[in-house]
């Protein structure tokens with residue numbers, strides 16, 4: 001439990017570094033976790049070579065969902081969209097540095113799901129957990 | 134409401150084997166505060182089902198052999214025990230899968246026969262999704278109208294607003310007798326009396342009331358009542374629909390198949406009598422027996438005594454939670470509610486509260502508790518809910534309070 005609430009998670013939850021909404025943006029996507037109502041939206045700006053120049057997230061939810069969004073957004077700065085598309089669940093787990101049970105894993109992966117759906121340019125109906133498996 | 138014999142909680146806790154369980158690597162004693170979601174089961178219930186499978190198991194009805202006769206008798210005595218708890222006649226008690234299926238049965242069989250486009254159904258703002266979505270589906274299919282009795286600023290059923298709505302002459306009033314989030318107990322008898330004055334039929338969602346309060350369908354004069362075994366120390370997979378006999382007799386079957394028929398020909402069938410008309414296919418036999426054992430267990434302890442214990446718990450919980458800075462309990466004062474405390478904590482999400490409490494063996498629930506519209510109304514996304522039953526103690530409340538202080542420390 002003490003592992004779960006590592007300092008970095010509490011710190012990022014209370015004072016996120018990348019909370020916000022970028023305008024203009026090249027990518028926008030948002031989605032909810034139907035189980036708990038957590039909500040995440042992301043905005044991304046890319047340059048002409050499809051490299052992420054800037055990115056931000058907004059939304060509400062538990063410390064795990066918000067901290068993982070913040071850490072994930074931080075990690076994609078300078079990455080190409082292809083690299084973003086190939087991110088997996090393990091990348092998020094590594095960023096958080098903790099072991100999560102199946103319920104909290106959903107919290108942690110919501111931002112990755114939203115980010116990849118945005119990167120792939122999916123429609124709202126096309127988002128699925130398959131993106132983060 | 135002083136019961137004849139108050140609960141001996143220490144003694145009855147021994148009836149629930151799971152309460153000795155330890156949680157996590159730190160071997161914390163389980164503190165189960167999630168009975169509103171589902172209750173724990175006493176040995177009586179577990180043994181009744183086990184014994185049935187070990188000694189009596191056979192399919193019911195029509196069988197001539199010994200086991201079939203025993204099984205049928207045990208299934209029907211389960212029905213009698215459930216009926217006795219709510220003062221119904223056994224013929225008026227239909228076994229379903231749960232509260233949700235009971236409500237859907239009324240929506241499909243009674244409502245689709247009796248309601249037309251434009252007819253009004255009155256619900257409340259504090260309904261569980263299971264007493265909301267079936268009516269939204271009917272609205273989409275049939276064009277019936279839905280209106281909602283609001284909750285007052287102190288989280289009670291708004292009687293004045295209800296009286297106003299009744300002027301539109303609803304055909305059905307379907308409402309919860311106890312909210313699973315607020316704990317609010319609604320004045321069911323008065324709601325039903327007023328509904329009958331304008332000729333409406335009533336459906337009581339008793340998923341939370343039958344487990345926790347003395348409920349008498351005759352005294353209430355309810356037309357339909359829905360509840361689940363698993364919330365009243367019985368097994369999951371079975372629930373009941375109570376219906377007045379004349380209503381049930383006039384209703385078409387819900388599902389077709391075996392058991393619900395008297396005769397079948399290639400091109401026609403005749404339905405069986407009530408309640409069998411509504412029990413198509415092999416039912417949950419062991420569960421019906423467990424349901425009966427649960428009803429008998431509660432009745433033996435006494436619903437008055439259980440309600441009085443919970444009232445005491447409710448007062449104690451509210452008093453101690455409301456003392457904690459940054460905690461807001463959502464719901465009415467203890468006098469108007471069951472032992473349910475849904476709360477929000479400044480700056481901490483309910484998931485995090487529940488997770489940190491779990492590390493101390495404390496089981497609470499976080500989320501919208503299948504009542505999303507109610508949370509929207511209250512302007513919150515989700516709550517942490519601690520709920521209490523006959524086996525909970527004040528020491529467990531103290532542990533909850535201590536746990537909440539731990540959460541505050543972690544989120545500093």
Ligand SMILES: Cc1ncc(COP(=O)(O)O)c(C=O)c1O
Pocket residue numbers: 169170231232233234261263264309311312313338340341361372503
């Ligand atoms: C008030 C209320 N109604 C209906 C239900 C649905 O019960 P079930 O899931 O057993 O059908 C619940 C269960 O949470 C409830 O609390």
